[in-house]
Amino acid sequence: MLKRLILWLFAFILSVILIISIYTGITYWRASSGLPEWNGTLTAEGLDGPVEIIRAEHGIPYIEATTERDLYFAQGFVHAQDRFWQMDLTRRTSQGRLSEWLGSITLSADRSARWFDWSDHAERSWEAIPENEKMLLEAYAAGVNHWLEGPLYRRPPEMKILHVHPEPWQPQDAFLITYQIFLQVAGGGPELIRATISGAEADSAIYDFLDSSDQPIRPIIEEPDASQILQATMPVKERSFSNSWTLSGEHTASGLPLMANDxxxxxxxxxxxxxxxxQVGDRTAAGGTMPGLPGIVVGHNGSISWGATTASIDLGDLALLEVHPDDPDRYRRSPDAPWESFIQRVDTIRVRFGADQVDTIRATPSGRIRPQRPGVTPFTSRTDVVEEFRGVPFDQLGGFPLTPLRIMHAKTVEEGITASEALTFPAMNISLADTAGSIGYVTAARIPQRPERHARFVDVVPIDDNQWSYLPFEQNPRIINPGSGRIVTANQRIIGDNYPHYLSDSWALPWRTLRIHEVLDQHETHSIDTFRKMQQDALSPVARDLVPLLLNTETENAADAALVDTLQAWDYRFRLDTAAPTIFLTWTEMLSRRLIADELANLPSSWRDRRYLSLIRALNGERPDWCDDQSTETVETCAELVRSALTDTRQALEEAFGNDPEDWAWGTTHRMKLPHLGFAGLPFLDNLFSREVAMPGGPESLFLNAVSLQEAPHFPRAAYNSGYQGIYDLSNLKGSLFMTGGGSSGHFKSPYYNNLTEMWVRGERIKLNPEQRKSTYTLVLEPVPGTR
Incomplete structure (x- = not known):
């Protein structure tokens, strides 16, 4: 009997394994099929004329149309054909509908999106735009849907695996795409950081360690003598940032402007x-597009070029509202004000494989009430207050999708600045140059106007209040043809003390800005080749400042001394063939663990990651007290911590890679993961859809590689990279250079899924010039006969 039971159990387990294997094999086969068809002729209703979609040798689309409406119809078709999974995933993320596909693991993301109520915001933004721009967004959506409903439709492999189907694309979905860009790049002010620290009950010393400090910088709009000023600098790059530099013709070999942007x-x-x-008639444009949006987001239009970097402006504030002691649904804005009722919205999230989740979201005319434990806020011991958050998106309609459409028609820097007024959020630094020789800059956003104290600190209303107004766009910082002949934007302070309005207390680290100026100063005149070398510059200014401080120590033994010798001979460039970057970053992380861990308390370890400026301030004598471990009676010195961290470094490297330093080369220890959108981190699927690459560049290098140190001495993750690179030569825009990581296709089995990554890493560039392309595929969209 027992033997039969064992045999039956064995057969059952074997059957389950067999069924799972068959199902997995079939699913993989189905997901692997359905590569897009890029050749042929297709008819489409509503076109004004034929449209050619030509794919060059790298799979890059060239779209040639007779009208602007046809162009965006074809662009929608192309984006859907190549990237519909990405488009639909991004749309659902903004709608707060991921859990309909992925279950409860995405509930937190859905709740955040529903709190912002992006879907309603998109509808209101759509209704407010001019009819001529509605027509273009409708054309783009029609192109997407023509692919979804036509003979060339192929369900994306991710949808096959999840057993889900797409929904039609709506014109207002373009706004939903841009909200995710906003969330990637928008940074809060220092009050949000202080709130998190207080809520974790961390040591008070951590405020100084994680908060802003004054650092010298050259602002975007420079002082008359190009001198440095102080800026409130965050100790780590928390959000996505960027580089851009533009020179007027007096500093270029051609005599006309050059611009670089990444x-x-x-x-x-x-x-x-x-x-x-x-191409529409004799008008051309080239550059980076974002699937889900019509137009060229950054690039050139044959007359001007434009680049964008994050402006780091504080676009959100917190204030505390007093809640009625007997009725939590009412509040007041001052002790003598009447009690008012919260605006309440009941929201239901559908959850696959689970029960629906119902949330109540509270708001006021001034902002939204942040979710929090009842009666608990890190800003005060009072239990009768709630946190009211006000952000620009709660007041302003979306304008991001309109900006590329308008800037396409600009022929001068002045017209480009005017077109940039459409961008309400996120706040961006827009640099421009034109073929007539002008260069310019504008801060593009609706900038809140409020007392500085309200922006920097949190208190109970009315001491602190979220009652804003907005600056007229004409008062946004801007400059045309500066006397220096250069414009450098790397997320630094925008303008000096002569500007009367508060912008931010959270500017980016100064190293990239100063490095750009340093390299620009090395040549009297620049060319497209010198700009290209600058974009691939792998020298880390962080290492150049921090390594000498680390080396100012006595070593314990010869093995540790060998690591010091390697760093002493290093030129601070993060090349793939040297072990120095691995030693430096591992030493930095080991020191950080010893120096900061005792102050972190309940803060996540990610708050310790990449705090290079804080380490420099501790080691250069500015804050040596940070080196003392508060959990011990002994007073530790920085020299002791550095020495112990070096030994930790050597032991970690030997354990991970062996005793031979040649096996510690940066190209070995840093295999950067390119995570798949949606499946990263999931068993089996992650390996199937994600990729990895040996990546040069390091902290704050111009070829940025913002590596996470948390898994040292392994470095598989980077927060940000120079993912798009453009160099625009205003003397010959056809000769402009471009590159991105990844590839044109979103299908994991396509030869164009990841074909550009190795070229990107090697520093190669592509010209988007129809006269020099090698056509590989051609798809023609024809009007339905008799409908022109």
């Missing part, structure tokens, strides 16, 4: 960007 977002698969070339 927006720095996380490099995923598929990536944020798709390179495209557009």
């Amino acid at each position: 927006p720095q977002l996380a490099q995923t698969l598929p990536g944020t960007w798709q390179l495209q070339h557009h």
Whole structure:
């Protein structure tokens, strides 16, 4: 009997394994099929004329149309054909509908999106735009849906695996795409950081360690003598940032402007960007597009070029509202004000494989009430208050999708600045140059106007209040043809003390800005080749400042001394063939663990990650008290911590890679993961859809590689990279250079899924020039006969 039971159990287990294997094999086979068809002829209702979609040798689309409406119809078709999974995932993320597909693991993300109520915001933004721009967004959506409903439709492999189907694309979905860009790049002010620290009951010393400090910088709009000023600098790059530099013709070999731009977002698969070339009649444009949005987001239009970096402006505030002691649904704005009722919205999230979740979201005319434990806020011991958050998106309608449409028609820097007024949020630094020789800059956003104290600190209303107004766009910082002949934006302070309005207390680290100026100063005149070398510059200014402080120590033994010798001979460049970057970053992380851990309390370890400026301030004598471990009676010195951390470093490297330093080369220890959008981190699927690459560049290098140190001495993750690179030569815009990571296709089996990554890493570039392309595929969209 027992033997039969064992045999039956064995047969059952074997059957289950067999069924799972068959199901997995079939699913993989189905997911692997359905590569897009890029050749042929297709009819489409509503076109004004034929449209050619030509794919060059790297899979990059060139779209040639007779009208602007046809161009965006074809662009919608192309984006859907190549990246519909990415588009639909991003749309659902903004709608707060991921749990309909993925279950309860995405409930937190859905709740956040529902709190912002992006879907309603998109509808209101859509209703407010001019009819001519509605027509273009409708054309783009019609192109997406023509692919979804037509003979070339192929269900994306991710949807096959999840057993889900797409929904039609709506014109207002373009706004939903841009909200995710806003969330990637928008940073809060220091009050949010202080709130998190207080809520974790961390040591008070951590405030100084994690908060802003004054650092010298050259602002975007420079002082008349190009001198440095102080800026409130955050100790780590928390959000996606970017580089851009523009020179007037007096500093270039051609005599006309040059511009370089690399927006720095996380490099995923598929990536944020798709390179495209557009032509409508004799008008051309080329650059980076974002699937889900019509137009060229950064690039050139044959007359001007434009680049974008994050402006780091504080676009959100917190204030505390007093809640009625007997009725939590009412509040007041001052002790003598009447009690008012919260605006309440009941929201239901559908959850796959689970019960629906019902949330109540409270708001006031001034903002939203942040979810929190009843009666608990880190800003005060009072239990009768709630946190009211006000952000620009709660007041302003979306304008991001309109900006590329308007800037496409600009022929001068002045017209480009005017077109940038459409961008309400996120706040961006827009640099421009035109073929007539002008260069310019504008801060593009609706900038809140409020007392500085309200922006910097949190208190109970009315001591602190969220009652704002907004600056007229004409008062946003801007400059045309500066006397220096250069414009450098790297998320630094925008303008000096002569500007009367508060912008931010959270500017980015100064190293990239100062490095750009340093390299620009090395040549009297620049060319597209010198700009290209600058974009691939792998020298880390962080290492250049921090390594000498680390080396100012006595070693315990010869093995530790060998590591010091390696760093002493290093030129601070993060090349793939040297062990120095691995030693430096591992030493930095080991020191950080010893120096900061005792102050972190309940804060996540990620708050310790990449705090290079804080380490420098501790080691250069500015804050040596940070080196003392508060959990012991002994007073530790920085020298002791550095020495112990070096030994920790050597032991960690030997345990992970062996005793031979040649096996510690950066190209070995840093295999950067390019995570898949949606499946990263999931068993089996992650390996199937994600990729990895040996990545040069390091902390704050111009070829940015914002590596996470938390898994040292392994470095598989980077927060941000120079994922799009453009160099625009205003003397010959056809000769402009472009590159992205990833590839044009979002299908994991396509040869164009990740074909650009190795080229990107090697520093190669592509010209988007129809006269020099090698056409590989051609798809023609024809009007339905008799409908023109």
